[in-house]
Amino acid sequence: MSERKQVRFRGGGFQPVSIKWVGPLVFVVLIALIEIGTRSGVITALTLPKPSDVFATFVELWSTGALWQHLLPSLTRLLVGSALGAVSGIAIGIAIGLFSHVRAGLVPLVAALFPVPKIALLPLFVIWFGIDEGSKYALIALGTFTPTVVATYGAVDNVDRSLIRMGQSFDLTWRSIVWKIVLPGAMPGILSGLRISLAIGIILLVAAEMLGAEYGIGAYILQAGSLYDLERLFAGVVILSVLGVAVSAGIGALERRVLRWRV
């Protein structure tokens, strides 16, 4: 009689599943380790502050109202700057996607602009737009503009051509084809570009505030850093992280709403 052998399972894997509790657990364990380390003296006070002290600083920021004093100007700058950059970036990106002449003219320009560290241009912007909010808006706007343009025209290029031919075959107007086929079709790419743009926006926000602002998270972190006040420095960094997570969650919510049709 021939030998019997069970068929060995070889499939499976390579399929990320969402495990909700691991992420927070990593945070909790890490913070707990640092707390134990700083309390026991393994980690010196010069290396890292006690997480509990950072928390106390944060509570103090909250209760004195200093939190909003710094957070509100920062949020305004981020909102105005990235709105300017994203809206103009989407508009230019769509124009590049639709018109060959615009593409030929602007793609090299955007490519030249993209790798320039925008922070290097801040002194220039101070001359152009003033030391106040203007230069900060301009910096954040330019920083979010380039990645948005690139993501948007890439997304327009990727819109299913057979859907556009369908629109033409039903004699839809050019306007209808752009508004009802190209724009919604490019939306997934535009939104994922926005995710990157806004992260860059936060980085530039802090950079701009470090180079000349009285209030703002960046200014707060800079002050704490020059006094080597690690508790305040870390409190500021935590606020930035939370801001980043909130922005990303906001875009995630927007994606779920706008892209419900996706498979």
Added chain:
Amino acid sequence: MDLVLKNVSHRYGDLAVLQDVDLHVPEGKIVCLVGPSGCGKSTLLRLMGGLEQPVSGEITQVGDAPAGCLNPLTYVFQDFALLPWRTVEGNISLVLEDHSLGERAAEEIISDVLARTKLSEFRKALPKQLSGGMKQRVAIARALAVNPAVLLLDEPLSALDSQTRELLMDDLVNLWSRQSVTGVYVTHNLQEAVRLGHVIAVLSRRPGRIRQLVELDSPLSERRADDPELQRQQRALWDAMREEAEAADMELADV
């Protein structure tokens, strides 16, 4: 309305795709275009509806489109070409929105075509929720909504499994026997051609020319899949095409 092709030739660069095609699509008849793969039958269909321009020859519409026709030459595509972000009714209203019909009139048209394609219950569904057969029904409903003079069907059933194809063929026959339709139906499936065509035009391999025109007289509604006469016709068509198909299959692609 008739559609008349005269001496139509087409090439992509150096590659001749169609050569001197003459074809007459008479009103109220379905003309099936069959031929080996790569013979240019889909290209011919795109030329007929103005999605591409022939290098030479002319394509003319003869006579008037029916009253209330919004888009005389209307396609049904193999890949359905539904907007995934619009519901079933949204996909149909898409082709009506540019005609400023008014909400009531548009709503009437949508309800009517959905009823005719048995989709009334699914008007709020998104394409991703529908099976392939249902998606193609939506695309057919969309084409009916503009009340076309000539329907241009590009392998409409080729993306579907054979059972769904059978069901949809019955639906098409039902639709077309209630209201006479002028159509051009491109397919590589000879069974579809003998079931749905009044005239079958057999194209040669590339560069495509019309090799043979076969007229089938029996009314669509009386044709059965197991009808020996149809099977004989299908057999004869295949015998005529077989060599060409074999030769086309052996060709090296020059791209």
